[in-house]
Every structure is written in C-alpha cells, then in structure tokens.
Amino acid sequence: MPEPLPEENAEDLYDSAPCGYLTLLPDGTIVRVNRTFLQWTGWRRDQLAGRRVHEFYAVGSRIWHETHLAPLLHMQGEVREAAAEFRRADGSRLDAFVNAVLRAGPAGSQALVRMTVFDAKERRTYERQLLEERRSAERNATRVRLLQEMVVRCAAIERVEEIVAPIVRVGDEAFAATATRVWLLDPAQAALRPLGVADELLSLDDQAPEARAAALLDVVRHAEDDGGLRLVSPMLADQRVLGVVSFVFATDRPDPSEPQAARPRAYGENEPGPTRPRAYGEDEPARPRPRAFGEDEIELMRTVGRQAGQALERIRLLEETTRRAWQSGFLARLSRDLDETVGFTGRAMRLVELLVPDVAGYAQIDLDAAGDPAGEPAWRASAPARPGGGWTIPNDVLATVHAAGRSGAAPAAALLITIDGERALVLPLRARNAMLGTLLLAGGEVSGAGHVGPEFLADLADRAGLSLDNARLAERDREVAHTLQRSMLSGDWPADPRYHVVTAYRPAVHTLEVGGDWYDVFATSAESVGIVVGDVVGRGLHAASAMGQLRSAVRALATAHDGPAEVLRHMDDFVSHFAAGQMTTLAYAELALDSGVLRYACAGHPPPLLVEPGGVPSFLWEARSGPLGASAAGRARSEAMLTVPRGSRLVLYTDGLVERRGERFHHGLDRLASAAAAHWQTPLGLLATELSDAMLPGGGGHDDMCLLALDYTDAPPFRTEVPARMQALAGFRAALDAWLGEQGVGDYDRFGVVLATAEAVANAIEHGYGHDDARTVGVLAQVDGGAVSVRVSDTGQWRPPRTALQRGRGLALIGRLMDELVIDRGTGGTTVLMRRRAAGGGR
C-alpha cells in the first residue's frame, strides 16, 4: 500500500518553489514575489513590493529588459530562457534565466507579467565555457589566419622598416593590443632601438621588459603600475635575438567622449573591444582587471617573434646582398668612369661628380701641396657647389688622417668630424705609399645606414687615390710623350724634285697614350734618299723616348754607313748598347735618285709595297730578318736591291695599317695592295689620307698606324735660273710653258702654273733682289703623278712691298692658281713651294 502523498499547499508551493516567482505590471512594477527569490537575492519583500524590477537588475539587464524582454512580451506574449542578472541586497549578482508570460487580466484589470527565475549559475558556467571555447577557437582561428597573413606579408617586404606594419596588425587584431612596438637590436650599442622612433635607446642591461625579453630569448610578461600589461616577445633567428616585439595592453578604455567614428579600428567579428578587461565567472565586477592571457596566446606571441625574426634575417641578408652588389657595381663603374676620364684634374672632378648623390650629398677632394698636411690644399674639387668654397678641414683632423694614411694600414679608416653642426667623413687619398690628399664626404648615404659602410668607403678611397695617382703619372708621361712624338712625326722633309713624300699617322682609337710608331725621310747623300718606318714595342713615354733615340740613330747611321744591312747591324748594336727599343721592327730603304736603284731591308717589319707605273702593286719580300736586338737569328742582317722605274711609288707602313682583329695578316696585305692599286691615280698629296681611310674605315684601328709613301718622279725636272730682270720674264714663261707642254700638262693647268710661277719669280726680282739683275731666281718644276710642283727660290733679303696695292696681288693670284703654296722666308732667301694638281684636258 503506497504511502499517502503529502498535502500540497498552493501558497507553500508558490513560496517554496525551486524557482523564483515575480509578478509584474507591464511597466515592471513588482506586484508579487515568492520567498525563493527573496532567499536567493537577500531582499526583503517590503523592499521589492511596489518598486520596478529594473531597480533590481544589473544595468545590462535593465537595458535588455527594455529593449528586448518588454518588446518581445508585447509581440509574442512570452519570453523563454532569457538570461538576466539581478542585484542582490549585498551588492553581488545573481545569474539567472527567466521565463516570462504576459497574461491579460480579467476585464477592467491590468495585464500582468509572470516571471519565473532560475538560478543559472551552473548553466551559465556551462554557457560561458561553451562561449569561451568557441571564442577561443575563433580567436585562435583568427590568430592563425592573422599570423599567416603576417608571414606572407613579411615574406614580401624588402626593407626592415616595412616589418612594422604586419606586426602591428597582428598586435591589433590578434591580441587587441593598445599599442605594438617593434624594437631592433643594435649590436654595436648593445641596445634596442624602436623602429620608426628617433633617438630612443634601451640598453640591454635595462630592467625594462623589452631588454629582459631580449636577454631571456622568451616572452616576458610585465604588469604596469596602472594595472596595464606589457608582453614582450623576442624576435629570434637561430636563437639569436634581432629585436623584440612589445605588445602594450592599457587598462583604460578609450575616452568615451570620442565619437565612435574616430575609433582606431572596427572590431573584427566577435572580437571584443580592444582594451576592455573582461572577466567571466566572477560575481563582482572589479575594474580595472588585467587582461588574462592563455598559454595559447603566449605561444602565439612567441611565434610572432620567431616569424618576425626570420623575416628580419631574410631582409638583412637581402639588404646585405643588395648592398654588396651595389657597392661592387658602384666601384666597378667608378673605376671605369675614372679610367675613361683624361687627366688628373679631370679625373678628380669626375670623381666628386660620381660620388654625389649616390654615396654622399657632398664630396670634396683636397690635394696636398707638396705633401704638407698643414698647408693650404693645393687644389680642390668639390660637388655640388658650396658657399664659401667648401669645408675647411681642421689641422688636427688633417694630421690624424695623414698619419693614418701614411701608416699604410688597410683599410684606411674614415674619420668622422663635425663642422658647424654638419657631420662629414674624411678619408685619406693615397697611392704608392704616398698621401695625395683627402676625400671628404658629407650628407646623403654617408650619414645614413644605406649602402655605404666603412669598408666600402675605404675601398673607394683607395681606388680613387690610385686612379688619381695613375692619372697624375700618366699625364706627366703623356705630355712628354706627345711632345716627343710631335717632333718625331713632323714632316720636315728635304725638298727634292726627284721624289715626293707624304706621310700619315693615326693613333689607335681607344687609347690616349702615344705609341712607338715613327717614320722618317732624310738624304743619305746628294744622290740618294733614305726612308724608314719603325715600330717600337709598347706605348707611352717609354716608347716615345725609345722611338726618338732610334730615329736619330737611323739617321746618323744611314749617312755614315753604306746600305740598309749595315744600318740594321749597327742598329742592333745601338739597341743592345743603350738597352732601348729592343724588339723594335723597322723597314729601311735607300733610293738612288738618278739610277732608281732601291736597296732595302726589313727587321721583323711588314714588307714595303712597291707600286710600279700603271698601278701594279708588289710587296718587297726579300731581305727579311728579325726585330732589332732580337737574338742571333736577327743578327744575320741582309739587304735586297732592285731598280725601280721612274713614276714608281713606294709605300712603307706599320702593321696598324694592315692588321684587323680576326683577320689573317696576309689578307690585310692583300687589301693594302688592292687599295694602293685602286688609288694609283690619286695625287700623292691625297694618297696618305685616302689610303688610310680605305684601310681603316672609322678613322683608326686598335693600334697606331704609320704610313709613308714616296713617289719616284717620272721625269727630269725643269730647272733654270732666271736673271732678276722683269724683261726676262717673258722668255722664262715661254720656256716653262714649252716644258710643261712636253710633259703633257693641259692648257689651263699649264697657263696656271706659268702665271703662278712667273708671279713668284717677279716677286723674287722685286722684293728679294730689288731688281738687281746680277742675281738670279732659281726655278725647279716637276711633274709627278698628276701634279706639277714648282720651287722658286732666291737668296735675297725680303723687302716688303712699297704700296698696299702692290702687296699681295701676285700672291693672291698664286693662291688661286695653285693647290698648295708654301712660302719659306728664311734669312738666306725665300723659297716658294707650289703645287697644282692637274685638272687634265686642254682648253
């Protein structure tokens, strides 16, 4: 028999129910409340009755009641399972769930709200767990995404400063940090520097969390006095610390008076506000509360540090590689540019130009006066222009730099100086263990941490010093060499109607140094002429001076000895005796002017080219032996002899004329033979130029070139002595005209030559001899190739014309009639050399 069920009292059922009961008017006024609710909250019935329920809510629930619960009751008549937070009498909170129904009262009476209140502590705990787990999962997912984004962004950056943005973004969005700062380790100073903040330095010895994190190689958590937090994660690469990331979490919310639009960022989905401390599972809201960090967040910060460290390491490597590439490229460009710049001063000026702005904002070279560091600089180059003419380097600095420069220490250190608040580096310019002066650099990259570093600058200064010194030496050499060469190559040839000589010299295209090529023409006797073309090994002053000695030697030996073989033998002796010009090659020939007998010899030199009348070329391949001073084989000097017909042309040259890169030497000779044949008709005066042009299109070759062409004139000259009387002119003219006619010279050419020659003779009679008919005027005329050459000479004293009208009328005529005109008014008389290229044809 079952026990009878206990009697249930409705009142007790209501009051002692396991849930709170509240009966409210629609406006929230409490009409009735059960004991359970009173017990749970600690309020007395009389404290509640007649008061609005809002007063007993926590503020959130108060608003929630108005914005949600009340409207829902009006719209759907009931609300289920809504969270609510009540204030207890002791100030603590009651977490609850409420169900509420709106019941229309009997007609005429007010509607009522019945609310049941369940203690939801456990349920809420469970909910909070759920919520926290979900949030944590979301946060972690978000963080992993943000971290991945950071890694991707870090992988794309190329400069250290660019790492800040991705890290700050992670700080903002993954950790909701108030501020995120990136500090870089400055190993030189054993300190941390915040990126993007000027002149803040934190010693590694400091107790600041940043310094501690850098020392510990792990995340350091630091509670601020104001309740805020700082978490610092080291940026590591291979367990080396490169810097730290500092996440700051302030306690205070943003100033609520700020308009929302000005808030620094919008919240991500489900992300809490950036700084607001949140606490779950605590009944008492105690603010401010420090933000809690789970191990997962700490680990994430570690990862951020490691990823950032690796990114930094990569950037450093990249920057180092870029810098090295730039440096070596710059130095290579510098050397090349300087080498291409002629002269010492030019090179110094080019140097300062090249340094600005890539290396410095301002560059200045001061060159010492006779190595006296305390003296005024002898010479200065600077760029860009600077008021006051540049920096004055203090004497003590100069002394230090000079001492460092002379010590020979490598690399030469740069000295940092400050003048008038501006910083500059001073470097010694030195070469061959001597100080040339100083290089001063200021502004631009020098003051920053850009491409330049001390090693680079030292390298630069050493290269610059050497280049300048080279220029100085080369300039000195070149000046002498050019002078020598000019004197060697000047065409001061003996004038003899029986032959004519033209020469050409072309320096190599790509060098400024003089070469050792030379040519020479001289009379070996009254009846013979010697011609020589030679090539001294090497370039520059050494070659030029050797060339000068050899040239003089050939001249002297040729007049003292008989024949080319003998000359070469003595040249060998000369070369070995004076130790100059070894391995010089030369071609030497002597032409007997009356007989046409040609004797020649080649010492390691390309063969002379003979072009016989009609344009038939042939190389003279006999009498070949080795270069001067060469070993025994070359000592067997020989010579060859042949008779050349009048009207022949002999061409001597150096290999620069026939050598072309990638071409066989014989091919070059063939080209020369063809070109010489093709230019057979070319008057000798133009031959040297045209032949050179034909052989070396573009103006020059890779080597110097020297060419000598001799025409052995094909007819005996017209030679006469005209008495110094004007009345003798008519007869003279007739004789010359007749001779020219015999030589086949056309009417106009004949007339022009006769008129010009007669004018020259008349000048000599009038101005040279003053009509002294005891004297004579010598006339020598010659036809060679297609041209008529005339020499008119007197032995009188030149007297200027008496009137302006007379002056120059004769010469004006000559100038128009003849293609070439040379007047040599020497102390022993006047010689007029004239030449007219035959136009050909009669009248």
Next chain:
Amino acid sequence: MSAVQRNNIRLLGPEDAPAIVFAHGFGCDQNMWRFVAPRFADDHRVVLFDHVGAGNSDLGAYDAQRYASLGAYADDLLEILRELDLRGVVFVGHSVAAMIGLLAANAEPDRFAKLVLVGPSPRYIDDHDYYGGFSAGEIDELLDSLDSNYLGWSAAMAPVIMGNADRPELGEELSNSFCRTDPAIARQFAEVTFRSDNRADLGKVSVPTLILQCSEDVIAPREVGAYCNANIPGSTLIVLHATGHCPNLSAPDETFAAIDGFLRTG
C-alpha cells in the same frame, strides 16, 4: 543589391500618398512598429525597414568597419529614400533610430517634412553637466552583459553560432521568434548606439520635430527628452503616459494619437 532588398523594406498604403517612414531602434526590428505603422496606411505610404544587421535585412551587407558609426545607418536611410524616390517624408524613429533619422535629415533636409523622435537620446553617458542616464562604467557593464547574455539574446541563431550540431536542443529551447539578431552585430550596434554622442547635431535640425518622451524610461530619461526639446530648434515635446522605452508596443494608441496629431498640424 538595392537598398530595398538589403533593408528588407515593406511598403503599405497607397503609392501616391505622403510617405511616412518608421525606423526601429536597438534590440529589435521593424516588428516594433506592428501596432502603430499599419494605422497610417489609409492615407500614407508607409515604409518599414530593418537596419542592416537586424531582422530580415541582408546580413551579408553588414561590414563592421562601415557600420562603426551611426552615419552609416543614416546613409542607408537616405539611400532608401532615394531609391524609392521619396521626398517630404515624415520620419518616425524609435530610440537610436531617432538620431539616425536626425542625422539623415541634417544631411538632406529636402527629403524630410517632419521628424518624430520616439525616446531619443543624443548621448547615453553622463558628461559633466549633461545627464544621459548612464555612467561610463554602466555602459561598459551593459556591453559586458551583452557578452554574457549572448546565448539568450540570440537564441534563434544558437545552433549556428554554437557550432554544436550534436546538441540541437540547446538552440531549440532557447529560441525566441522575434528580435533575431546576429550576436556580433548586436554587440557592435550596442556599442555604436550607447557610445554615440550626437548632441552637436541637435541644433542643426531644420525640420519640424516632435519628441515623444515616456514618463518612466530607464534608457531615455525625461531629462534627456527635455534636453532634446531644448536643443532642437522649434521642436515639440510630448510626454506620454506610457512607461518604458517602447511606447510603440506598450501604448500604441497613445503613440499613434500623438504622431497623428503632429501630422495634422501645419
């Protein structure tokens, strides 16, 4: 996407009648006007809509960055008016929507004939002499409670947001059929709402304005209504007998009468 679709616009009444636009405030959706708005449909073109993020609006259009200020909601409102080609409208805004409408009317006064502000507050937080009804700390607490009331407020969304497909009953038993809101959006809307300060905008109003103030309203106390009345040029204040923050639900007759009376005045 058009504003009509985005904001779940519902239209009642004759097309060519003068327009009256109802906007809901924080916490619910256009249903807030279900007892009032239809009564104007006889002689008005009634426009109802949900703010982006609320009700049946297109949640995909919600962009936390964009909706970080009330200005964005005002822009949406103007967009709706432009799209529907409405001018000279009567705007009725409840709670925070009162300020949204006020901002819109200040931006384009031509489109507005009259403003009706129901339970408006230009600033909820006390500030020196200004009484807004809440301390800064209380608003913090409100936002905290939004977090803790998360599930309760968003019951309909619970199965989705909890990600607990294996416990569907959790979502099931907590659902409420109205006032569905994505909790994250609600959270931000609350923050935008309760941290807003539109006091400076009150003086710029150039449209006839009616302020409906409830007698007992913990969200918009009478001091705030008086402040609005004092600072909006030429505004009319009616203190309703209704209590609470939602007279449109708790006292629809009185609310209708007050609005209707205002519409009939010049």
Next chain:
Amino acid sequence: MSAERQVRVYSTGGCEVVALIGEIDHATAPLVERDVLASVRAATGVVVDLTATTFLDSAGLLCLDRMVTAFGDRGAPVRVAAPADGMVRFTLDLIGFLPDLLTEDVDTAVAAMTQ
C-alpha cells in the same frame, strides 16, 4: 719690247678704243699704262680692248685697274672687252676683276655705252 707696239688707240661710234696687244706683265705694264693714259682723252666712253692681249699678270691687272679708275675719274664710261674663253678672261675671272665692265668684244662694248 716697245710700248708703242703694244697700244693702239682708235675711235669708233664716238668711243675711244684702247687695244692692248701682246703680253702685259711686270716688264711692260708700266709703259703701257703711261702710254694709254697719255693718248686717250675722249670723254664719251672708253673701251679697253684685250682681244689681242696674250698674257696678263698681276702687273697687267694693276695697270688695267688704274686705267679704268683714271677713265672713270675723267667722267668717261669704261668697258673692257675680253673674249670669254681666252686666257686673259680666265685671269680676270680668277681674281673677279670688274665683272660689270666686261664684254665679249668691242662692238658690244661700244653699243652698250652709246645706247
């Protein structure tokens, strides 16, 4: 060589014609100049006829220049007749001697001056 044989003066069409014959050079020019200036007086016009001149050097040119200047000073128009393909004309052209005054022959010169 005698100057008398080198200078011939006659009148035609109201003009004085001065014909220079043979070679006018450093030797003969001064005499020719003197003779011409002494024997020509007419003011109507002078033609210097170089048709028979075989040679002209710088002294001849100087002489010619002086004659033309002298006749001009006396108020007489002057023409110089020299055949276009002759050596004398070649010499005159060479130094650009008074191109305005040059004519092909005496008749042309006289006609030009008496028009």
